[in-house]
Amino acid sequence: MADARHLTGRIFGALLWSFLAGCAGQPAARDAPHAGTAAGAERTWTFEPVPAWRDEFDYTGPPDPAKWSHDLGGGGWGNNELQHYTDRIGNAAVADGVLTITARREPAGEREYSSARLVSRGKGDFLYGRIEARARVPHGRGTWPAIWMLATDRAHGGWPDSGEIDIMEHVGFDPERVHMSVHTKTYNHVIGTQRTATHTVPGAMSGFHRYRVDWTPDAIRGYIDDAPVFTFANEGSGPDAWPFDRPFHLLLNIAVGGDWGGQKGVDTGAFPATMEVDYVRVYALAADGGGGD
Template identity: 55%
Template sequence: MKYLSIILFSTICFFNCTNKRNANSSDNNSEKDNWQLVWSDEFDTDGLPDTTKWNYDTRGNEYGWGNNEKQWYPVADPDNVYIRDGILTITAIKEPTFGKEYSSARLTTKGKGDWKYCKVEVRAKVPSGRGTWPAIWMLPTENNYGGWPKSGEIDIMEHVGFNPDTVFSTVHTGAFNHTIGTQVGKKIGLPTATTKFHVYTTEWNENEIKSYVDGEHYFTFTNNGEGFEAWPFDQQFHLILNLAIGGGLGGKKGIDDSKFPHHFQIDYVRVYQK
């Protein structure tokens, strides 16, 4: 049986792993824990992202998205977002764009990929350079409990260029958010975040939200039973991929303009449900 498993694994990799060579142990965990793949993008077709799966989010451009971010997010600009050789690349460029100093891209699955309770896996490599703020995160599809942060936010992975060897996962709710000093999250050291691809995973059910890097669990947020102010995570959420420049978090130590352009690379996105 051991040798049969090795042969089977090798055969699968030969056909399917050209750009997915670092198959992660969490894939095996998905199978073992009865997770079923319900949505994915392997980015196998060169060009712009698949519009049956992704939207371009631009509605906060004029206001810096509430975070004083310095970029403008265009729509379907191949200079800022493209797929090539099995990799989705979001590129931030230093260039005047509609009154902003930089351009980048922000993709969402809203209306095309919305889930209540799921497991999200994203294999990605983040850029290096002070002022960058890439993120893999989720927002509610409908703000049933009110505007941000009352209806919740799940940050699967965030990274800031001034702290290159660390990534973090966070949640935001009415009761727990940075505006009132109660934000809940955790960071983990990852010295190769900017040089190698890693698998960022969040598992979310009615009781807890758990985050992992390459299968290593490092953050848990638990439903304390005190209602939607503490736990608004009983609604459908959608996925967001973006590369911000500057802002309240990313720009804390300024922006190094000598490092542009910056590239946030995503190998795949996979969503599972039980």
């Protein structure tokens, strides 16, 4: 890939981000924490003050089709999950300023659980940015809610080669412990090298908390309620370790059971189980790229 440490690369990335998000940029305002480059230098990156893409869920009915599509079906989703994803309003609905994703114990497809998985693919695809959601996660052993990102064009190959960014994951058998992670060809849980951080969030299931990543050419940094939790630096060794040079899109879902979420079984009495999302906001990386090298 082009060397992102040069100014031209930063400008190109920011302009491409704005084009993909379909929104005009705004003057730079807010600072991100320092991110170390592969050479060990530090820069301060800035983000636009106004979201280039957002959903405030200030309407009533199904999720906005201009922003979200549904992944549909069962089949385990690569993790032996138990749910069948639908586009029914009973699994994903907006009311009173909140998106509610609901996993239910009911026949759906050939599965015993239904749920929803919203994706912004083709409607909100981003190259770098500050991505933030305010959410409340569900109670219940066997629930596995997530706010996360996948590569849109899979230019570096299938999973995990093109990368995954987990902004928030929570497994119900380990309540109030939130996980932030990345997956790449070099760093993933299948080979025991996954880069992740966990953080206890008191009240994660009873109240709303802010989950955020600041994604720049130098690093992916994760925050919960603005407290730094996770850092994954671009070590400069290429796409096997850093495939995060391509557009990504958002996913919001609740899985049921699975290789991780179902490790301690599934409490059938926990359903219906809901994740509530107050907003999702994406701020573009500022066109000037931030501080100097």
